[in-house]
Amino acid sequence: MSLTDRDRAVVWHPFTQAATAQPPLPVVGAQGSWLYLADGTRVFDAISSWWTCLIGHSHPRLVAAIAEQAARLDHVLFAGCTHPGAVELAEQLVARAPAGLKRVFYSDDGSTAVEVALKMAVQYHAQNGQPQRTRFLALEAGYHGDTIGAMSVGDPADFAGPFAPLLWPVARVPVPVVDGDPLLADADMAPALTELDRLLATQGDTLAAIIVEPIVQGAGGMRFHPPAFLRAVAERVRARGGLVIADEVMTGFGRTGALFASTHARLEPDILCLAKGLTGGMLPLAATLATETIFAAFLGPDARRALLHGHSFTANPIACAVALASLRVAEDEHLLEKTAELHRFYRDFLPPLSGLPGVRAVRWLGGIGVVELHGGGYHDALRSQQVRDHCLQHGVLIRPLGPVLYTMPPLGSDLADVARAWDIIATGLAGAA
Ligand SMILES: Cc1ncc(COP(=O)(O)O)c(C=O)c1O
Structure with missing residues (x-):
C-alpha cells in the first residue's frame, strides 16, 4: 500500500x-x-x-543544535525548574524585540501564544484594580489561531463555523486595506478610525486590549494596511486604557523585511506573540512577551496572583536550542x-x-x-x-x-x-x- x-x-x-x-x-x-x-x-x-x-529545511546548524541538545537535556518541567536554553533565548528575544518587552512566557504554538496574551491582559487589569476590563477589540479579517480564545478574537466569517456560539463577543475594527507596497501606500483611514472611536466610546472602561496582526493580516487574505493606521489605532486604544497585543506569529523574524512588523510602525506593543519561525520552523515553540509593568501586576504574596497558565512542554530545551541556533544563523546568513x-x-x-x-x-x-x-x-x-x-x-x-x-x-x-x-x-x- x-x-x-x-x-x-x-x-x-x-x-x-x-x-x-x-x-x-x-x-x-x-x-x-x-x-x-x-x-x-x-x-x-x-x-x-x-x-x-x-x-530553509534541515539547515545543518539547526539539525546539529537539536541533536546536541537532545543528548544533553531533552526535557524538564518548567514550573520550579529552569535551564540554560530557556534563559538565553529569553535574553536574546528581549534584546531584539520592540522596546519595553522585558518578560518572556513560553508555550507551544501560535494559538497558545495568543491564549496566553489574552489571559495576561485580563488578569493584568483584574490585578491592577480594573476587573471590568475583560473585552477585546480585533481587526476585521484577523486570524489568531484555532483554540477557543484565539478563535474569539479572530474573524469568525471563515474559520469559526459551528463554534460561533462558544466564542465571546468581540467588536471588529475596519481596516483600510492597501495594495502595492504598504510602507509606501496611502489610505483614507478616516472611516476606520471613526468606527474605532465609536467602538471605544461604547466599550468605555471595559476594554482589556486590542489584538492586531501588524501590517500584514495573514490567513485573512494577506491583507496589508499602512503603518500610520497601526500607530493611530494603538494611540487611541491606549488613550482609553487598553493594552495593545501584537500577534507576530506569522510576521515575526524578518518575514516583512524587519525583524518584527511592529517596527515598521514604530509600534511598541504591550504584549507580543511569537511562534512559527521562532525555531526556524523545526519544532513547535511559542513565546508571549510582555512589559515589566504587566509582569509586576502578577507579583505579590498570594499564589493566585501568578499567571494561571502552563503546558507540559513549556520551554522545551530542544526547541529552545534550535530557536537560539536559528537566531544565530539568521544573522550569520x-x-x-x-x-x-x-x-x-x-x-x-x-x-x-x-x-x-x-x-x-x-x-x-x-x-x-x-x-x-x-x-x-x-x-x-x-x-x-x-x-x-x-x-x-x-x-x-x-x-x-x-x-x-x-x-x-x-x-x-x-x-x-x-x-x-x-x-x-x-x-x-x-x-x-
Ligand atoms: C497571525 C497568526 N496568529 C496565530 C496563528 C496560530 O498559530 P498556530 O497554527 O501555530 O497555532 C497563526 C497561524 O497561521 C497566525 O498566522
Missing part, C-alpha cells in the same frame, strides 16, 4: 475535507527550500510549510538582506501581473508576494485552485487563501528558484484566465 493509501485509512488532516480533497503529497524528505516526494521528485516549498520554515532582495524582486515582477485578466491587485512586503484575483466567490477560489494545481504539476507548492495567491518562501531561498516559481504562477494565471 502506498503512503497516501495508508494515510487515508487512519489520518485526519487539518483544514481538509477528506471526502473531496486530493490525496496528500507524500513528503519523505526536505532540504533548503525543497520538499522531496516518495517518487523521487522535488517540490519548491513556496509557502514555507505554513509559514514556519524561516531559513544575513537573512534580512535576503528578504530585501525578495522584496525588490516582487516590486519588479508583480506589477505587470495586475494587467492579466481576472487579477484584482498585487502587493508585496519583504518575503511576501501576493496576487489577488477578482471577487471572492466559489468561481475565483476554483480559479486559484487551478493555478495551484498547475504549480504543483511544475514542482511548486502554493496554497491559495480563496482568491489570494501568494508566496512566502524560506528566506534563505535562492532568488532564481523564487523567480522560477513566479514564472510558473504567471503561466498558470494566464492559462486559467
Whole structure:
C-alpha cells in the first residue's frame, strides 16, 4: 500500500475535507527550500510549510543544535525548574524585540501564544484594580489561531463555523486595506478610525486590549494596511486604557523585511506573540512577551496572583536550542538582506501581473508576494485552485487563501528558484484566465 493509501485509512488532516480533497503529497524528505516526494521528485516549498520554515529545511546548524541538545537535556518541567536554553533565548528575544518587552512566557504554538496574551491582559487589569476590563477589540479579517480564545478574537466569517456560539463577543475594527507596497501606500483611514472611536466610546472602561496582526493580516487574505493606521489605532486604544497585543506569529523574524512588523510602525506593543519561525520552523515553540509593568501586576504574596497558565512542554530545551541556533544563523546568513532582495524582486515582477485578466491587485512586503484575483466567490477560489494545481504539476507548492495567491518562501531561498516559481504562477494565471 502506498503512503497516501495508508494515510487515508487512519489520518485526519487539518483544514481538509477528506471526502473531496486530493490525496496528500507524500513528503519523505526536505532540504533548503525543497520538499522531496516518495517518487523521487522535488517540490519548491513556496509557502514555507505554513509559514514556519524561516531559513530553509534541515539547515545543518539547526539539525546539529537539536541533536546536541537532545543528548544533553531533552526535557524538564518548567514550573520550579529552569535551564540554560530557556534563559538565553529569553535574553536574546528581549534584546531584539520592540522596546519595553522585558518578560518572556513560553508555550507551544501560535494559538497558545495568543491564549496566553489574552489571559495576561485580563488578569493584568483584574490585578491592577480594573476587573471590568475583560473585552477585546480585533481587526476585521484577523486570524489568531484555532483554540477557543484565539478563535474569539479572530474573524469568525471563515474559520469559526459551528463554534460561533462558544466564542465571546468581540467588536471588529475596519481596516483600510492597501495594495502595492504598504510602507509606501496611502489610505483614507478616516472611516476606520471613526468606527474605532465609536467602538471605544461604547466599550468605555471595559476594554482589556486590542489584538492586531501588524501590517500584514495573514490567513485573512494577506491583507496589508499602512503603518500610520497601526500607530493611530494603538494611540487611541491606549488613550482609553487598553493594552495593545501584537500577534507576530506569522510576521515575526524578518518575514516583512524587519525583524518584527511592529517596527515598521514604530509600534511598541504591550504584549507580543511569537511562534512559527521562532525555531526556524523545526519544532513547535511559542513565546508571549510582555512589559515589566504587566509582569509586576502578577507579583505579590498570594499564589493566585501568578499567571494561571502552563503546558507540559513549556520551554522545551530542544526547541529552545534550535530557536537560539536559528537566531544565530539568521544573522550569520544575513537573512534580512535576503528578504530585501525578495522584496525588490516582487516590486519588479508583480506589477505587470495586475494587467492579466481576472487579477484584482498585487502587493508585496519583504518575503511576501501576493496576487489577488477578482471577487471572492466559489468561481475565483476554483480559479486559484487551478493555478495551484498547475504549480504543483511544475514542482511548486502554493496554497491559495480563496482568491489570494501568494508566496512566502524560506528566506534563505535562492532568488532564481523564487523567480522560477513566479514564472510558473504567471503561466498558470494566464492559462486559467
Ligand atoms: C497571525 C497568526 N496568529 C496565530 C496563528 C496560530 O498559530 P498556530 O497554527 O501555530 O497555532 C497563526 C497561524 O497561521 C497566525 O498566522
